[in-house]
Amino acid sequence: MTEIASSDAPLVIFDLDGTLVDTAPDLAAALNHCLGEAGHEADMLAVVRPHAGLGARAMLDAAWRRRGLTLPEAEMTRALDRFLAHYEAHIADASLPFPDVVAAMDGLAAAGFRLAVCTNKRQALSELLLETLGLASRFAAICGADVVTQRKPHPAHVEETIARAGGSPRRALMVGDSAADIDAAHAAGIASLLVDFGYAPDAEARAKASGEIADYRDLTPDLAHRLIAAGPRG
Numbered sequence: 001m002t003e004i005a006s007s008d009a010p011l012v013i014f015d016l017d018g019t020l021v022d023t024a025p026d027l028a029a030a031l032n033h034c035l036g037e038a039g040h041e042a043d044m045l046a047v048v049r050p051h052a053g054l055g056a057r058a059m060l061d062a063a064w065r066r067r068g069l070t071l072p073e074a075e076m077t078r079a080l081d082r083f084l085a086h087y088e089a090h091i092a093d094a095s096l097p098f099p100d101v102v103a104a105m106d107g108l109a110a111a112g113f114r115l116a117v118c119t120n121k122r123q124a125l126s127e128l129l130l131e132t133l134g135l136a137s138r139f140a141a142i143c144g145a146d147v148v149t150q151r152k153p154h155p156a157h158v159e160e161t162i163a164r165a166g167g168s169p170r171r172a173l174m175v176g177d178s179a180a181d182i183d184a185a186h187a188a189g190i191a192s193l194l195v196d197f198g199y200a201p202d203a204e205a206r207a208k209a210s211g212e213i214a215d216y217r218d219l220t221p222d223l224a225h226r227l228i229a230a231g232p233r234g
């Protein structure tokens with residue numbers, strides 16, 4: 001990560017899970033490791049995928065609920081430790097950037113945009129993932145959930161990311177796959193772009209987003225400039 005002084009450069013902020021990187025396979029493997037340790041059958045990726053952007057606790061909770069069970073808090077704590085240890089050790093075994101996002105970032109950077117990451121993933125895991133994939137040095141700031149006082153959907157998370165990246169809220173666009181991303185951008189007063197191939201592109205996010213794409217080849221500097229100029233929807 002490079003420290004950059006504040007400037008007028010426009011900024012594109014990416015959510016991480018389900019937006020920049022398809023992390024669901026490695027998150028599902030960590031979940032299945034926990035299920036196996038507890039004597040349960042593994043879950044299919046398609047069943048786990050909609051929960052992949054909600055964090056380890058929510059994924060564990062949903063998996064036990066699917067079996068008509070609830071994890072008592074003490075067991076949840078142990079399962080969380082097990083999940084996170086497995087995930088950290090296998091963070092990019094199968095996780096890959098979404099198709100064409102690297103080329104889209106190349107195009108934005110060449111057009112003078114700064115790039116940043118605003119994620120509800122933990123900071124250490126976010127940095128480890130992006131470093132392992134060789135992407136970390138592209139970002140002026142990587143802002144995980146545990147380095148801010150309030151995470152998405154709170155606007156402070158987006159505002160803090162903009163400040164750390166040396167950007168300006170008037171010249172920033174948030175790209176995300178969930179209502180948490182779109183709500184945070186909206187509340188921070190910045191434009192947002194929903195990716196419809198992520199983990200949670202719900203109707204609420206669709207209604208609030210400034211734009212929507214089904215393919216990163218559509219995230220051109222021209223589209224980013226147009227969305228920033230139009231500002232948040234409504």
Ligand SMILES: O=C(O)COP(=O)(O)O
Nearest residue numbers: 016017053055119120121
């Ligand atoms: O790990 C999470 O809780 C979600 O991460 P995201 O904000 O990058 O989608």
Ligand SMILES: [Mg+2]
Nearest residue numbers: 015017018053
């Ligand atoms: Mg996400």
